Amino acid sequence: MTIDQLETLEMIVEKGSFKAASEFLNKTQPSLSVAIKKLEEEFDLQLFNREEYRPKLTPEGLMFYNWAKQCLLSFRELQTVGQELGSKKVEPFLTVVLDPLVRFEAIEGVFQETILSKHPTEMTFRSEIMSGGLNSLLSGDADFSISTKSGENENIESVFFDKIEMIPVVAKSLAKKLPNLTYKSLKQFPQIVVLQQGDKANLLKRDGKGLVADSKKSYVTDHALKHRMIMNGFGWGSLPFSEVEKELSRGTLIQIKDEHVKPFYLDLHIMRMKHKPMGPVARAVWEQLLSNCIKQNPQKNSNR
Incomplete structure (x- = not known):
C-alpha cells in the first residue's frame, strides 16, 4: 500500500x-x-x-x-x-487579503519589529470583497485572508475574527427629497450594493439581511465607491457603524429606521490553507492575527 x-x-x-x-x-x-x-x-x-x-x-x-x-x-x-x-526558509513575500470592512486596529502588531524588521519579507495587502478572500487562498494567490466566509471548505483553517455592525443609511441631501424616511419612500431611489463581478450567487451571503429584495439596485465593485455614492446622495445602503459614526453625529448621514430595512451583522474570519507550510514570518503573522482575534472577541473565541 x-x-x-x-x-x-x-x-x-x-x-x-x-x-x-x-x-x-x-x-x-x-x-x-x-x-x-x-x-x-x-x-x-x-x-x-x-x-x-x-x-x-x-x-x-x-x-x-x-x-x-x-x-x-x-x-x-x-x-x-x-x-x-x-527548510526553515524565510519567505521572500507574503500576501494578506483584507475585506474592505476590516477595521485597521484588527491588524495591529503585524508590522512589529519582532515579526518583520529582522527579515527581508515583503508584505502585500490586497482588498477583495465577498468570496474574493477565500478564492485567493484556494488559487494560491494569498497566504492569509480576513474576510466573510462564502462556504465551508475542508482545506481551509478558519477562525472567527470580528463582527461588523452594518446599518442602513441615507445622505441628508437625499433625505430632504423624501416626504418621510420610510422604505416606501426610499424605493424610488436605488439601493447601493457591493457586488464582485460574476459573484451574484454569493450576494445574499455578503449583504445578508441588508439586501432588500424588491428595491431598485445600483451595483458597485468597490466598498469605497459605495460609501462615496451614498454620501453624495446617489442612493442608500448599509455601511459599517464604525465607519460612519462621525457622519451620523454630524448629521450628514441619517440612519434609516424601518422594519423593512434593519441593521445586521457580518462575521469576518481569518483563514489560511491548512496544509500550506508556514515559514517563520508567516507563522509569526498568523499567530499575531490569532492574538488580535482573541483580544477583540475573548468570549467568542474562549471555546475554540
Missing part, C-alpha cells in the same frame, strides 16, 4: 469517476485502474462495485476509504511539519 494508491482512491471517490480523477491527477485512466487493482489484490478486498456505471464503493470499500482519509490527513500534516522544520 502506498500514499499514491490512497490518493488515487481519494480522487476517484471525490471526483466521481476514473476519468475526472485522471484529469485532476494528470495521469492516465489505465494507471489509476492498475493502482486500485493492486490495492485490492494486496488486501483481497473489493473497493468498488463493478456493476455500477459510476464507481461506487462497496460497504467494505467505504470503511477502507474512511480510514484512508484519516491516514492521508496525518501524512499531509506530517509533510507540512517536515517542510517547516527542514
Whole structure:
C-alpha cells in the first residue's frame, strides 16, 4: 500500500469517476485502474462495485476509504511539519487579503519589529470583497485572508475574527427629497450594493439581511465607491457603524429606521490553507492575527 494508491482512491471517490480523477491527477485512466487493482489484490478486498456505471464503493470499500482519509490527513500534516522544520526558509513575500470592512486596529502588531524588521519579507495587502478572500487562498494567490466566509471548505483553517455592525443609511441631501424616511419612500431611489463581478450567487451571503429584495439596485465593485455614492446622495445602503459614526453625529448621514430595512451583522474570519507550510514570518503573522482575534472577541473565541 502506498500514499499514491490512497490518493488515487481519494480522487476517484471525490471526483466521481476514473476519468475526472485522471484529469485532476494528470495521469492516465489505465494507471489509476492498475493502482486500485493492486490495492485490492494486496488486501483481497473489493473497493468498488463493478456493476455500477459510476464507481461506487462497496460497504467494505467505504470503511477502507474512511480510514484512508484519516491516514492521508496525518501524512499531509506530517509533510507540512517536515517542510517547516527542514527548510526553515524565510519567505521572500507574503500576501494578506483584507475585506474592505476590516477595521485597521484588527491588524495591529503585524508590522512589529519582532515579526518583520529582522527579515527581508515583503508584505502585500490586497482588498477583495465577498468570496474574493477565500478564492485567493484556494488559487494560491494569498497566504492569509480576513474576510466573510462564502462556504465551508475542508482545506481551509478558519477562525472567527470580528463582527461588523452594518446599518442602513441615507445622505441628508437625499433625505430632504423624501416626504418621510420610510422604505416606501426610499424605493424610488436605488439601493447601493457591493457586488464582485460574476459573484451574484454569493450576494445574499455578503449583504445578508441588508439586501432588500424588491428595491431598485445600483451595483458597485468597490466598498469605497459605495460609501462615496451614498454620501453624495446617489442612493442608500448599509455601511459599517464604525465607519460612519462621525457622519451620523454630524448629521450628514441619517440612519434609516424601518422594519423593512434593519441593521445586521457580518462575521469576518481569518483563514489560511491548512496544509500550506508556514515559514517563520508567516507563522509569526498568523499567530499575531490569532492574538488580535482573541483580544477583540475573548468570549467568542474562549471555546475554540
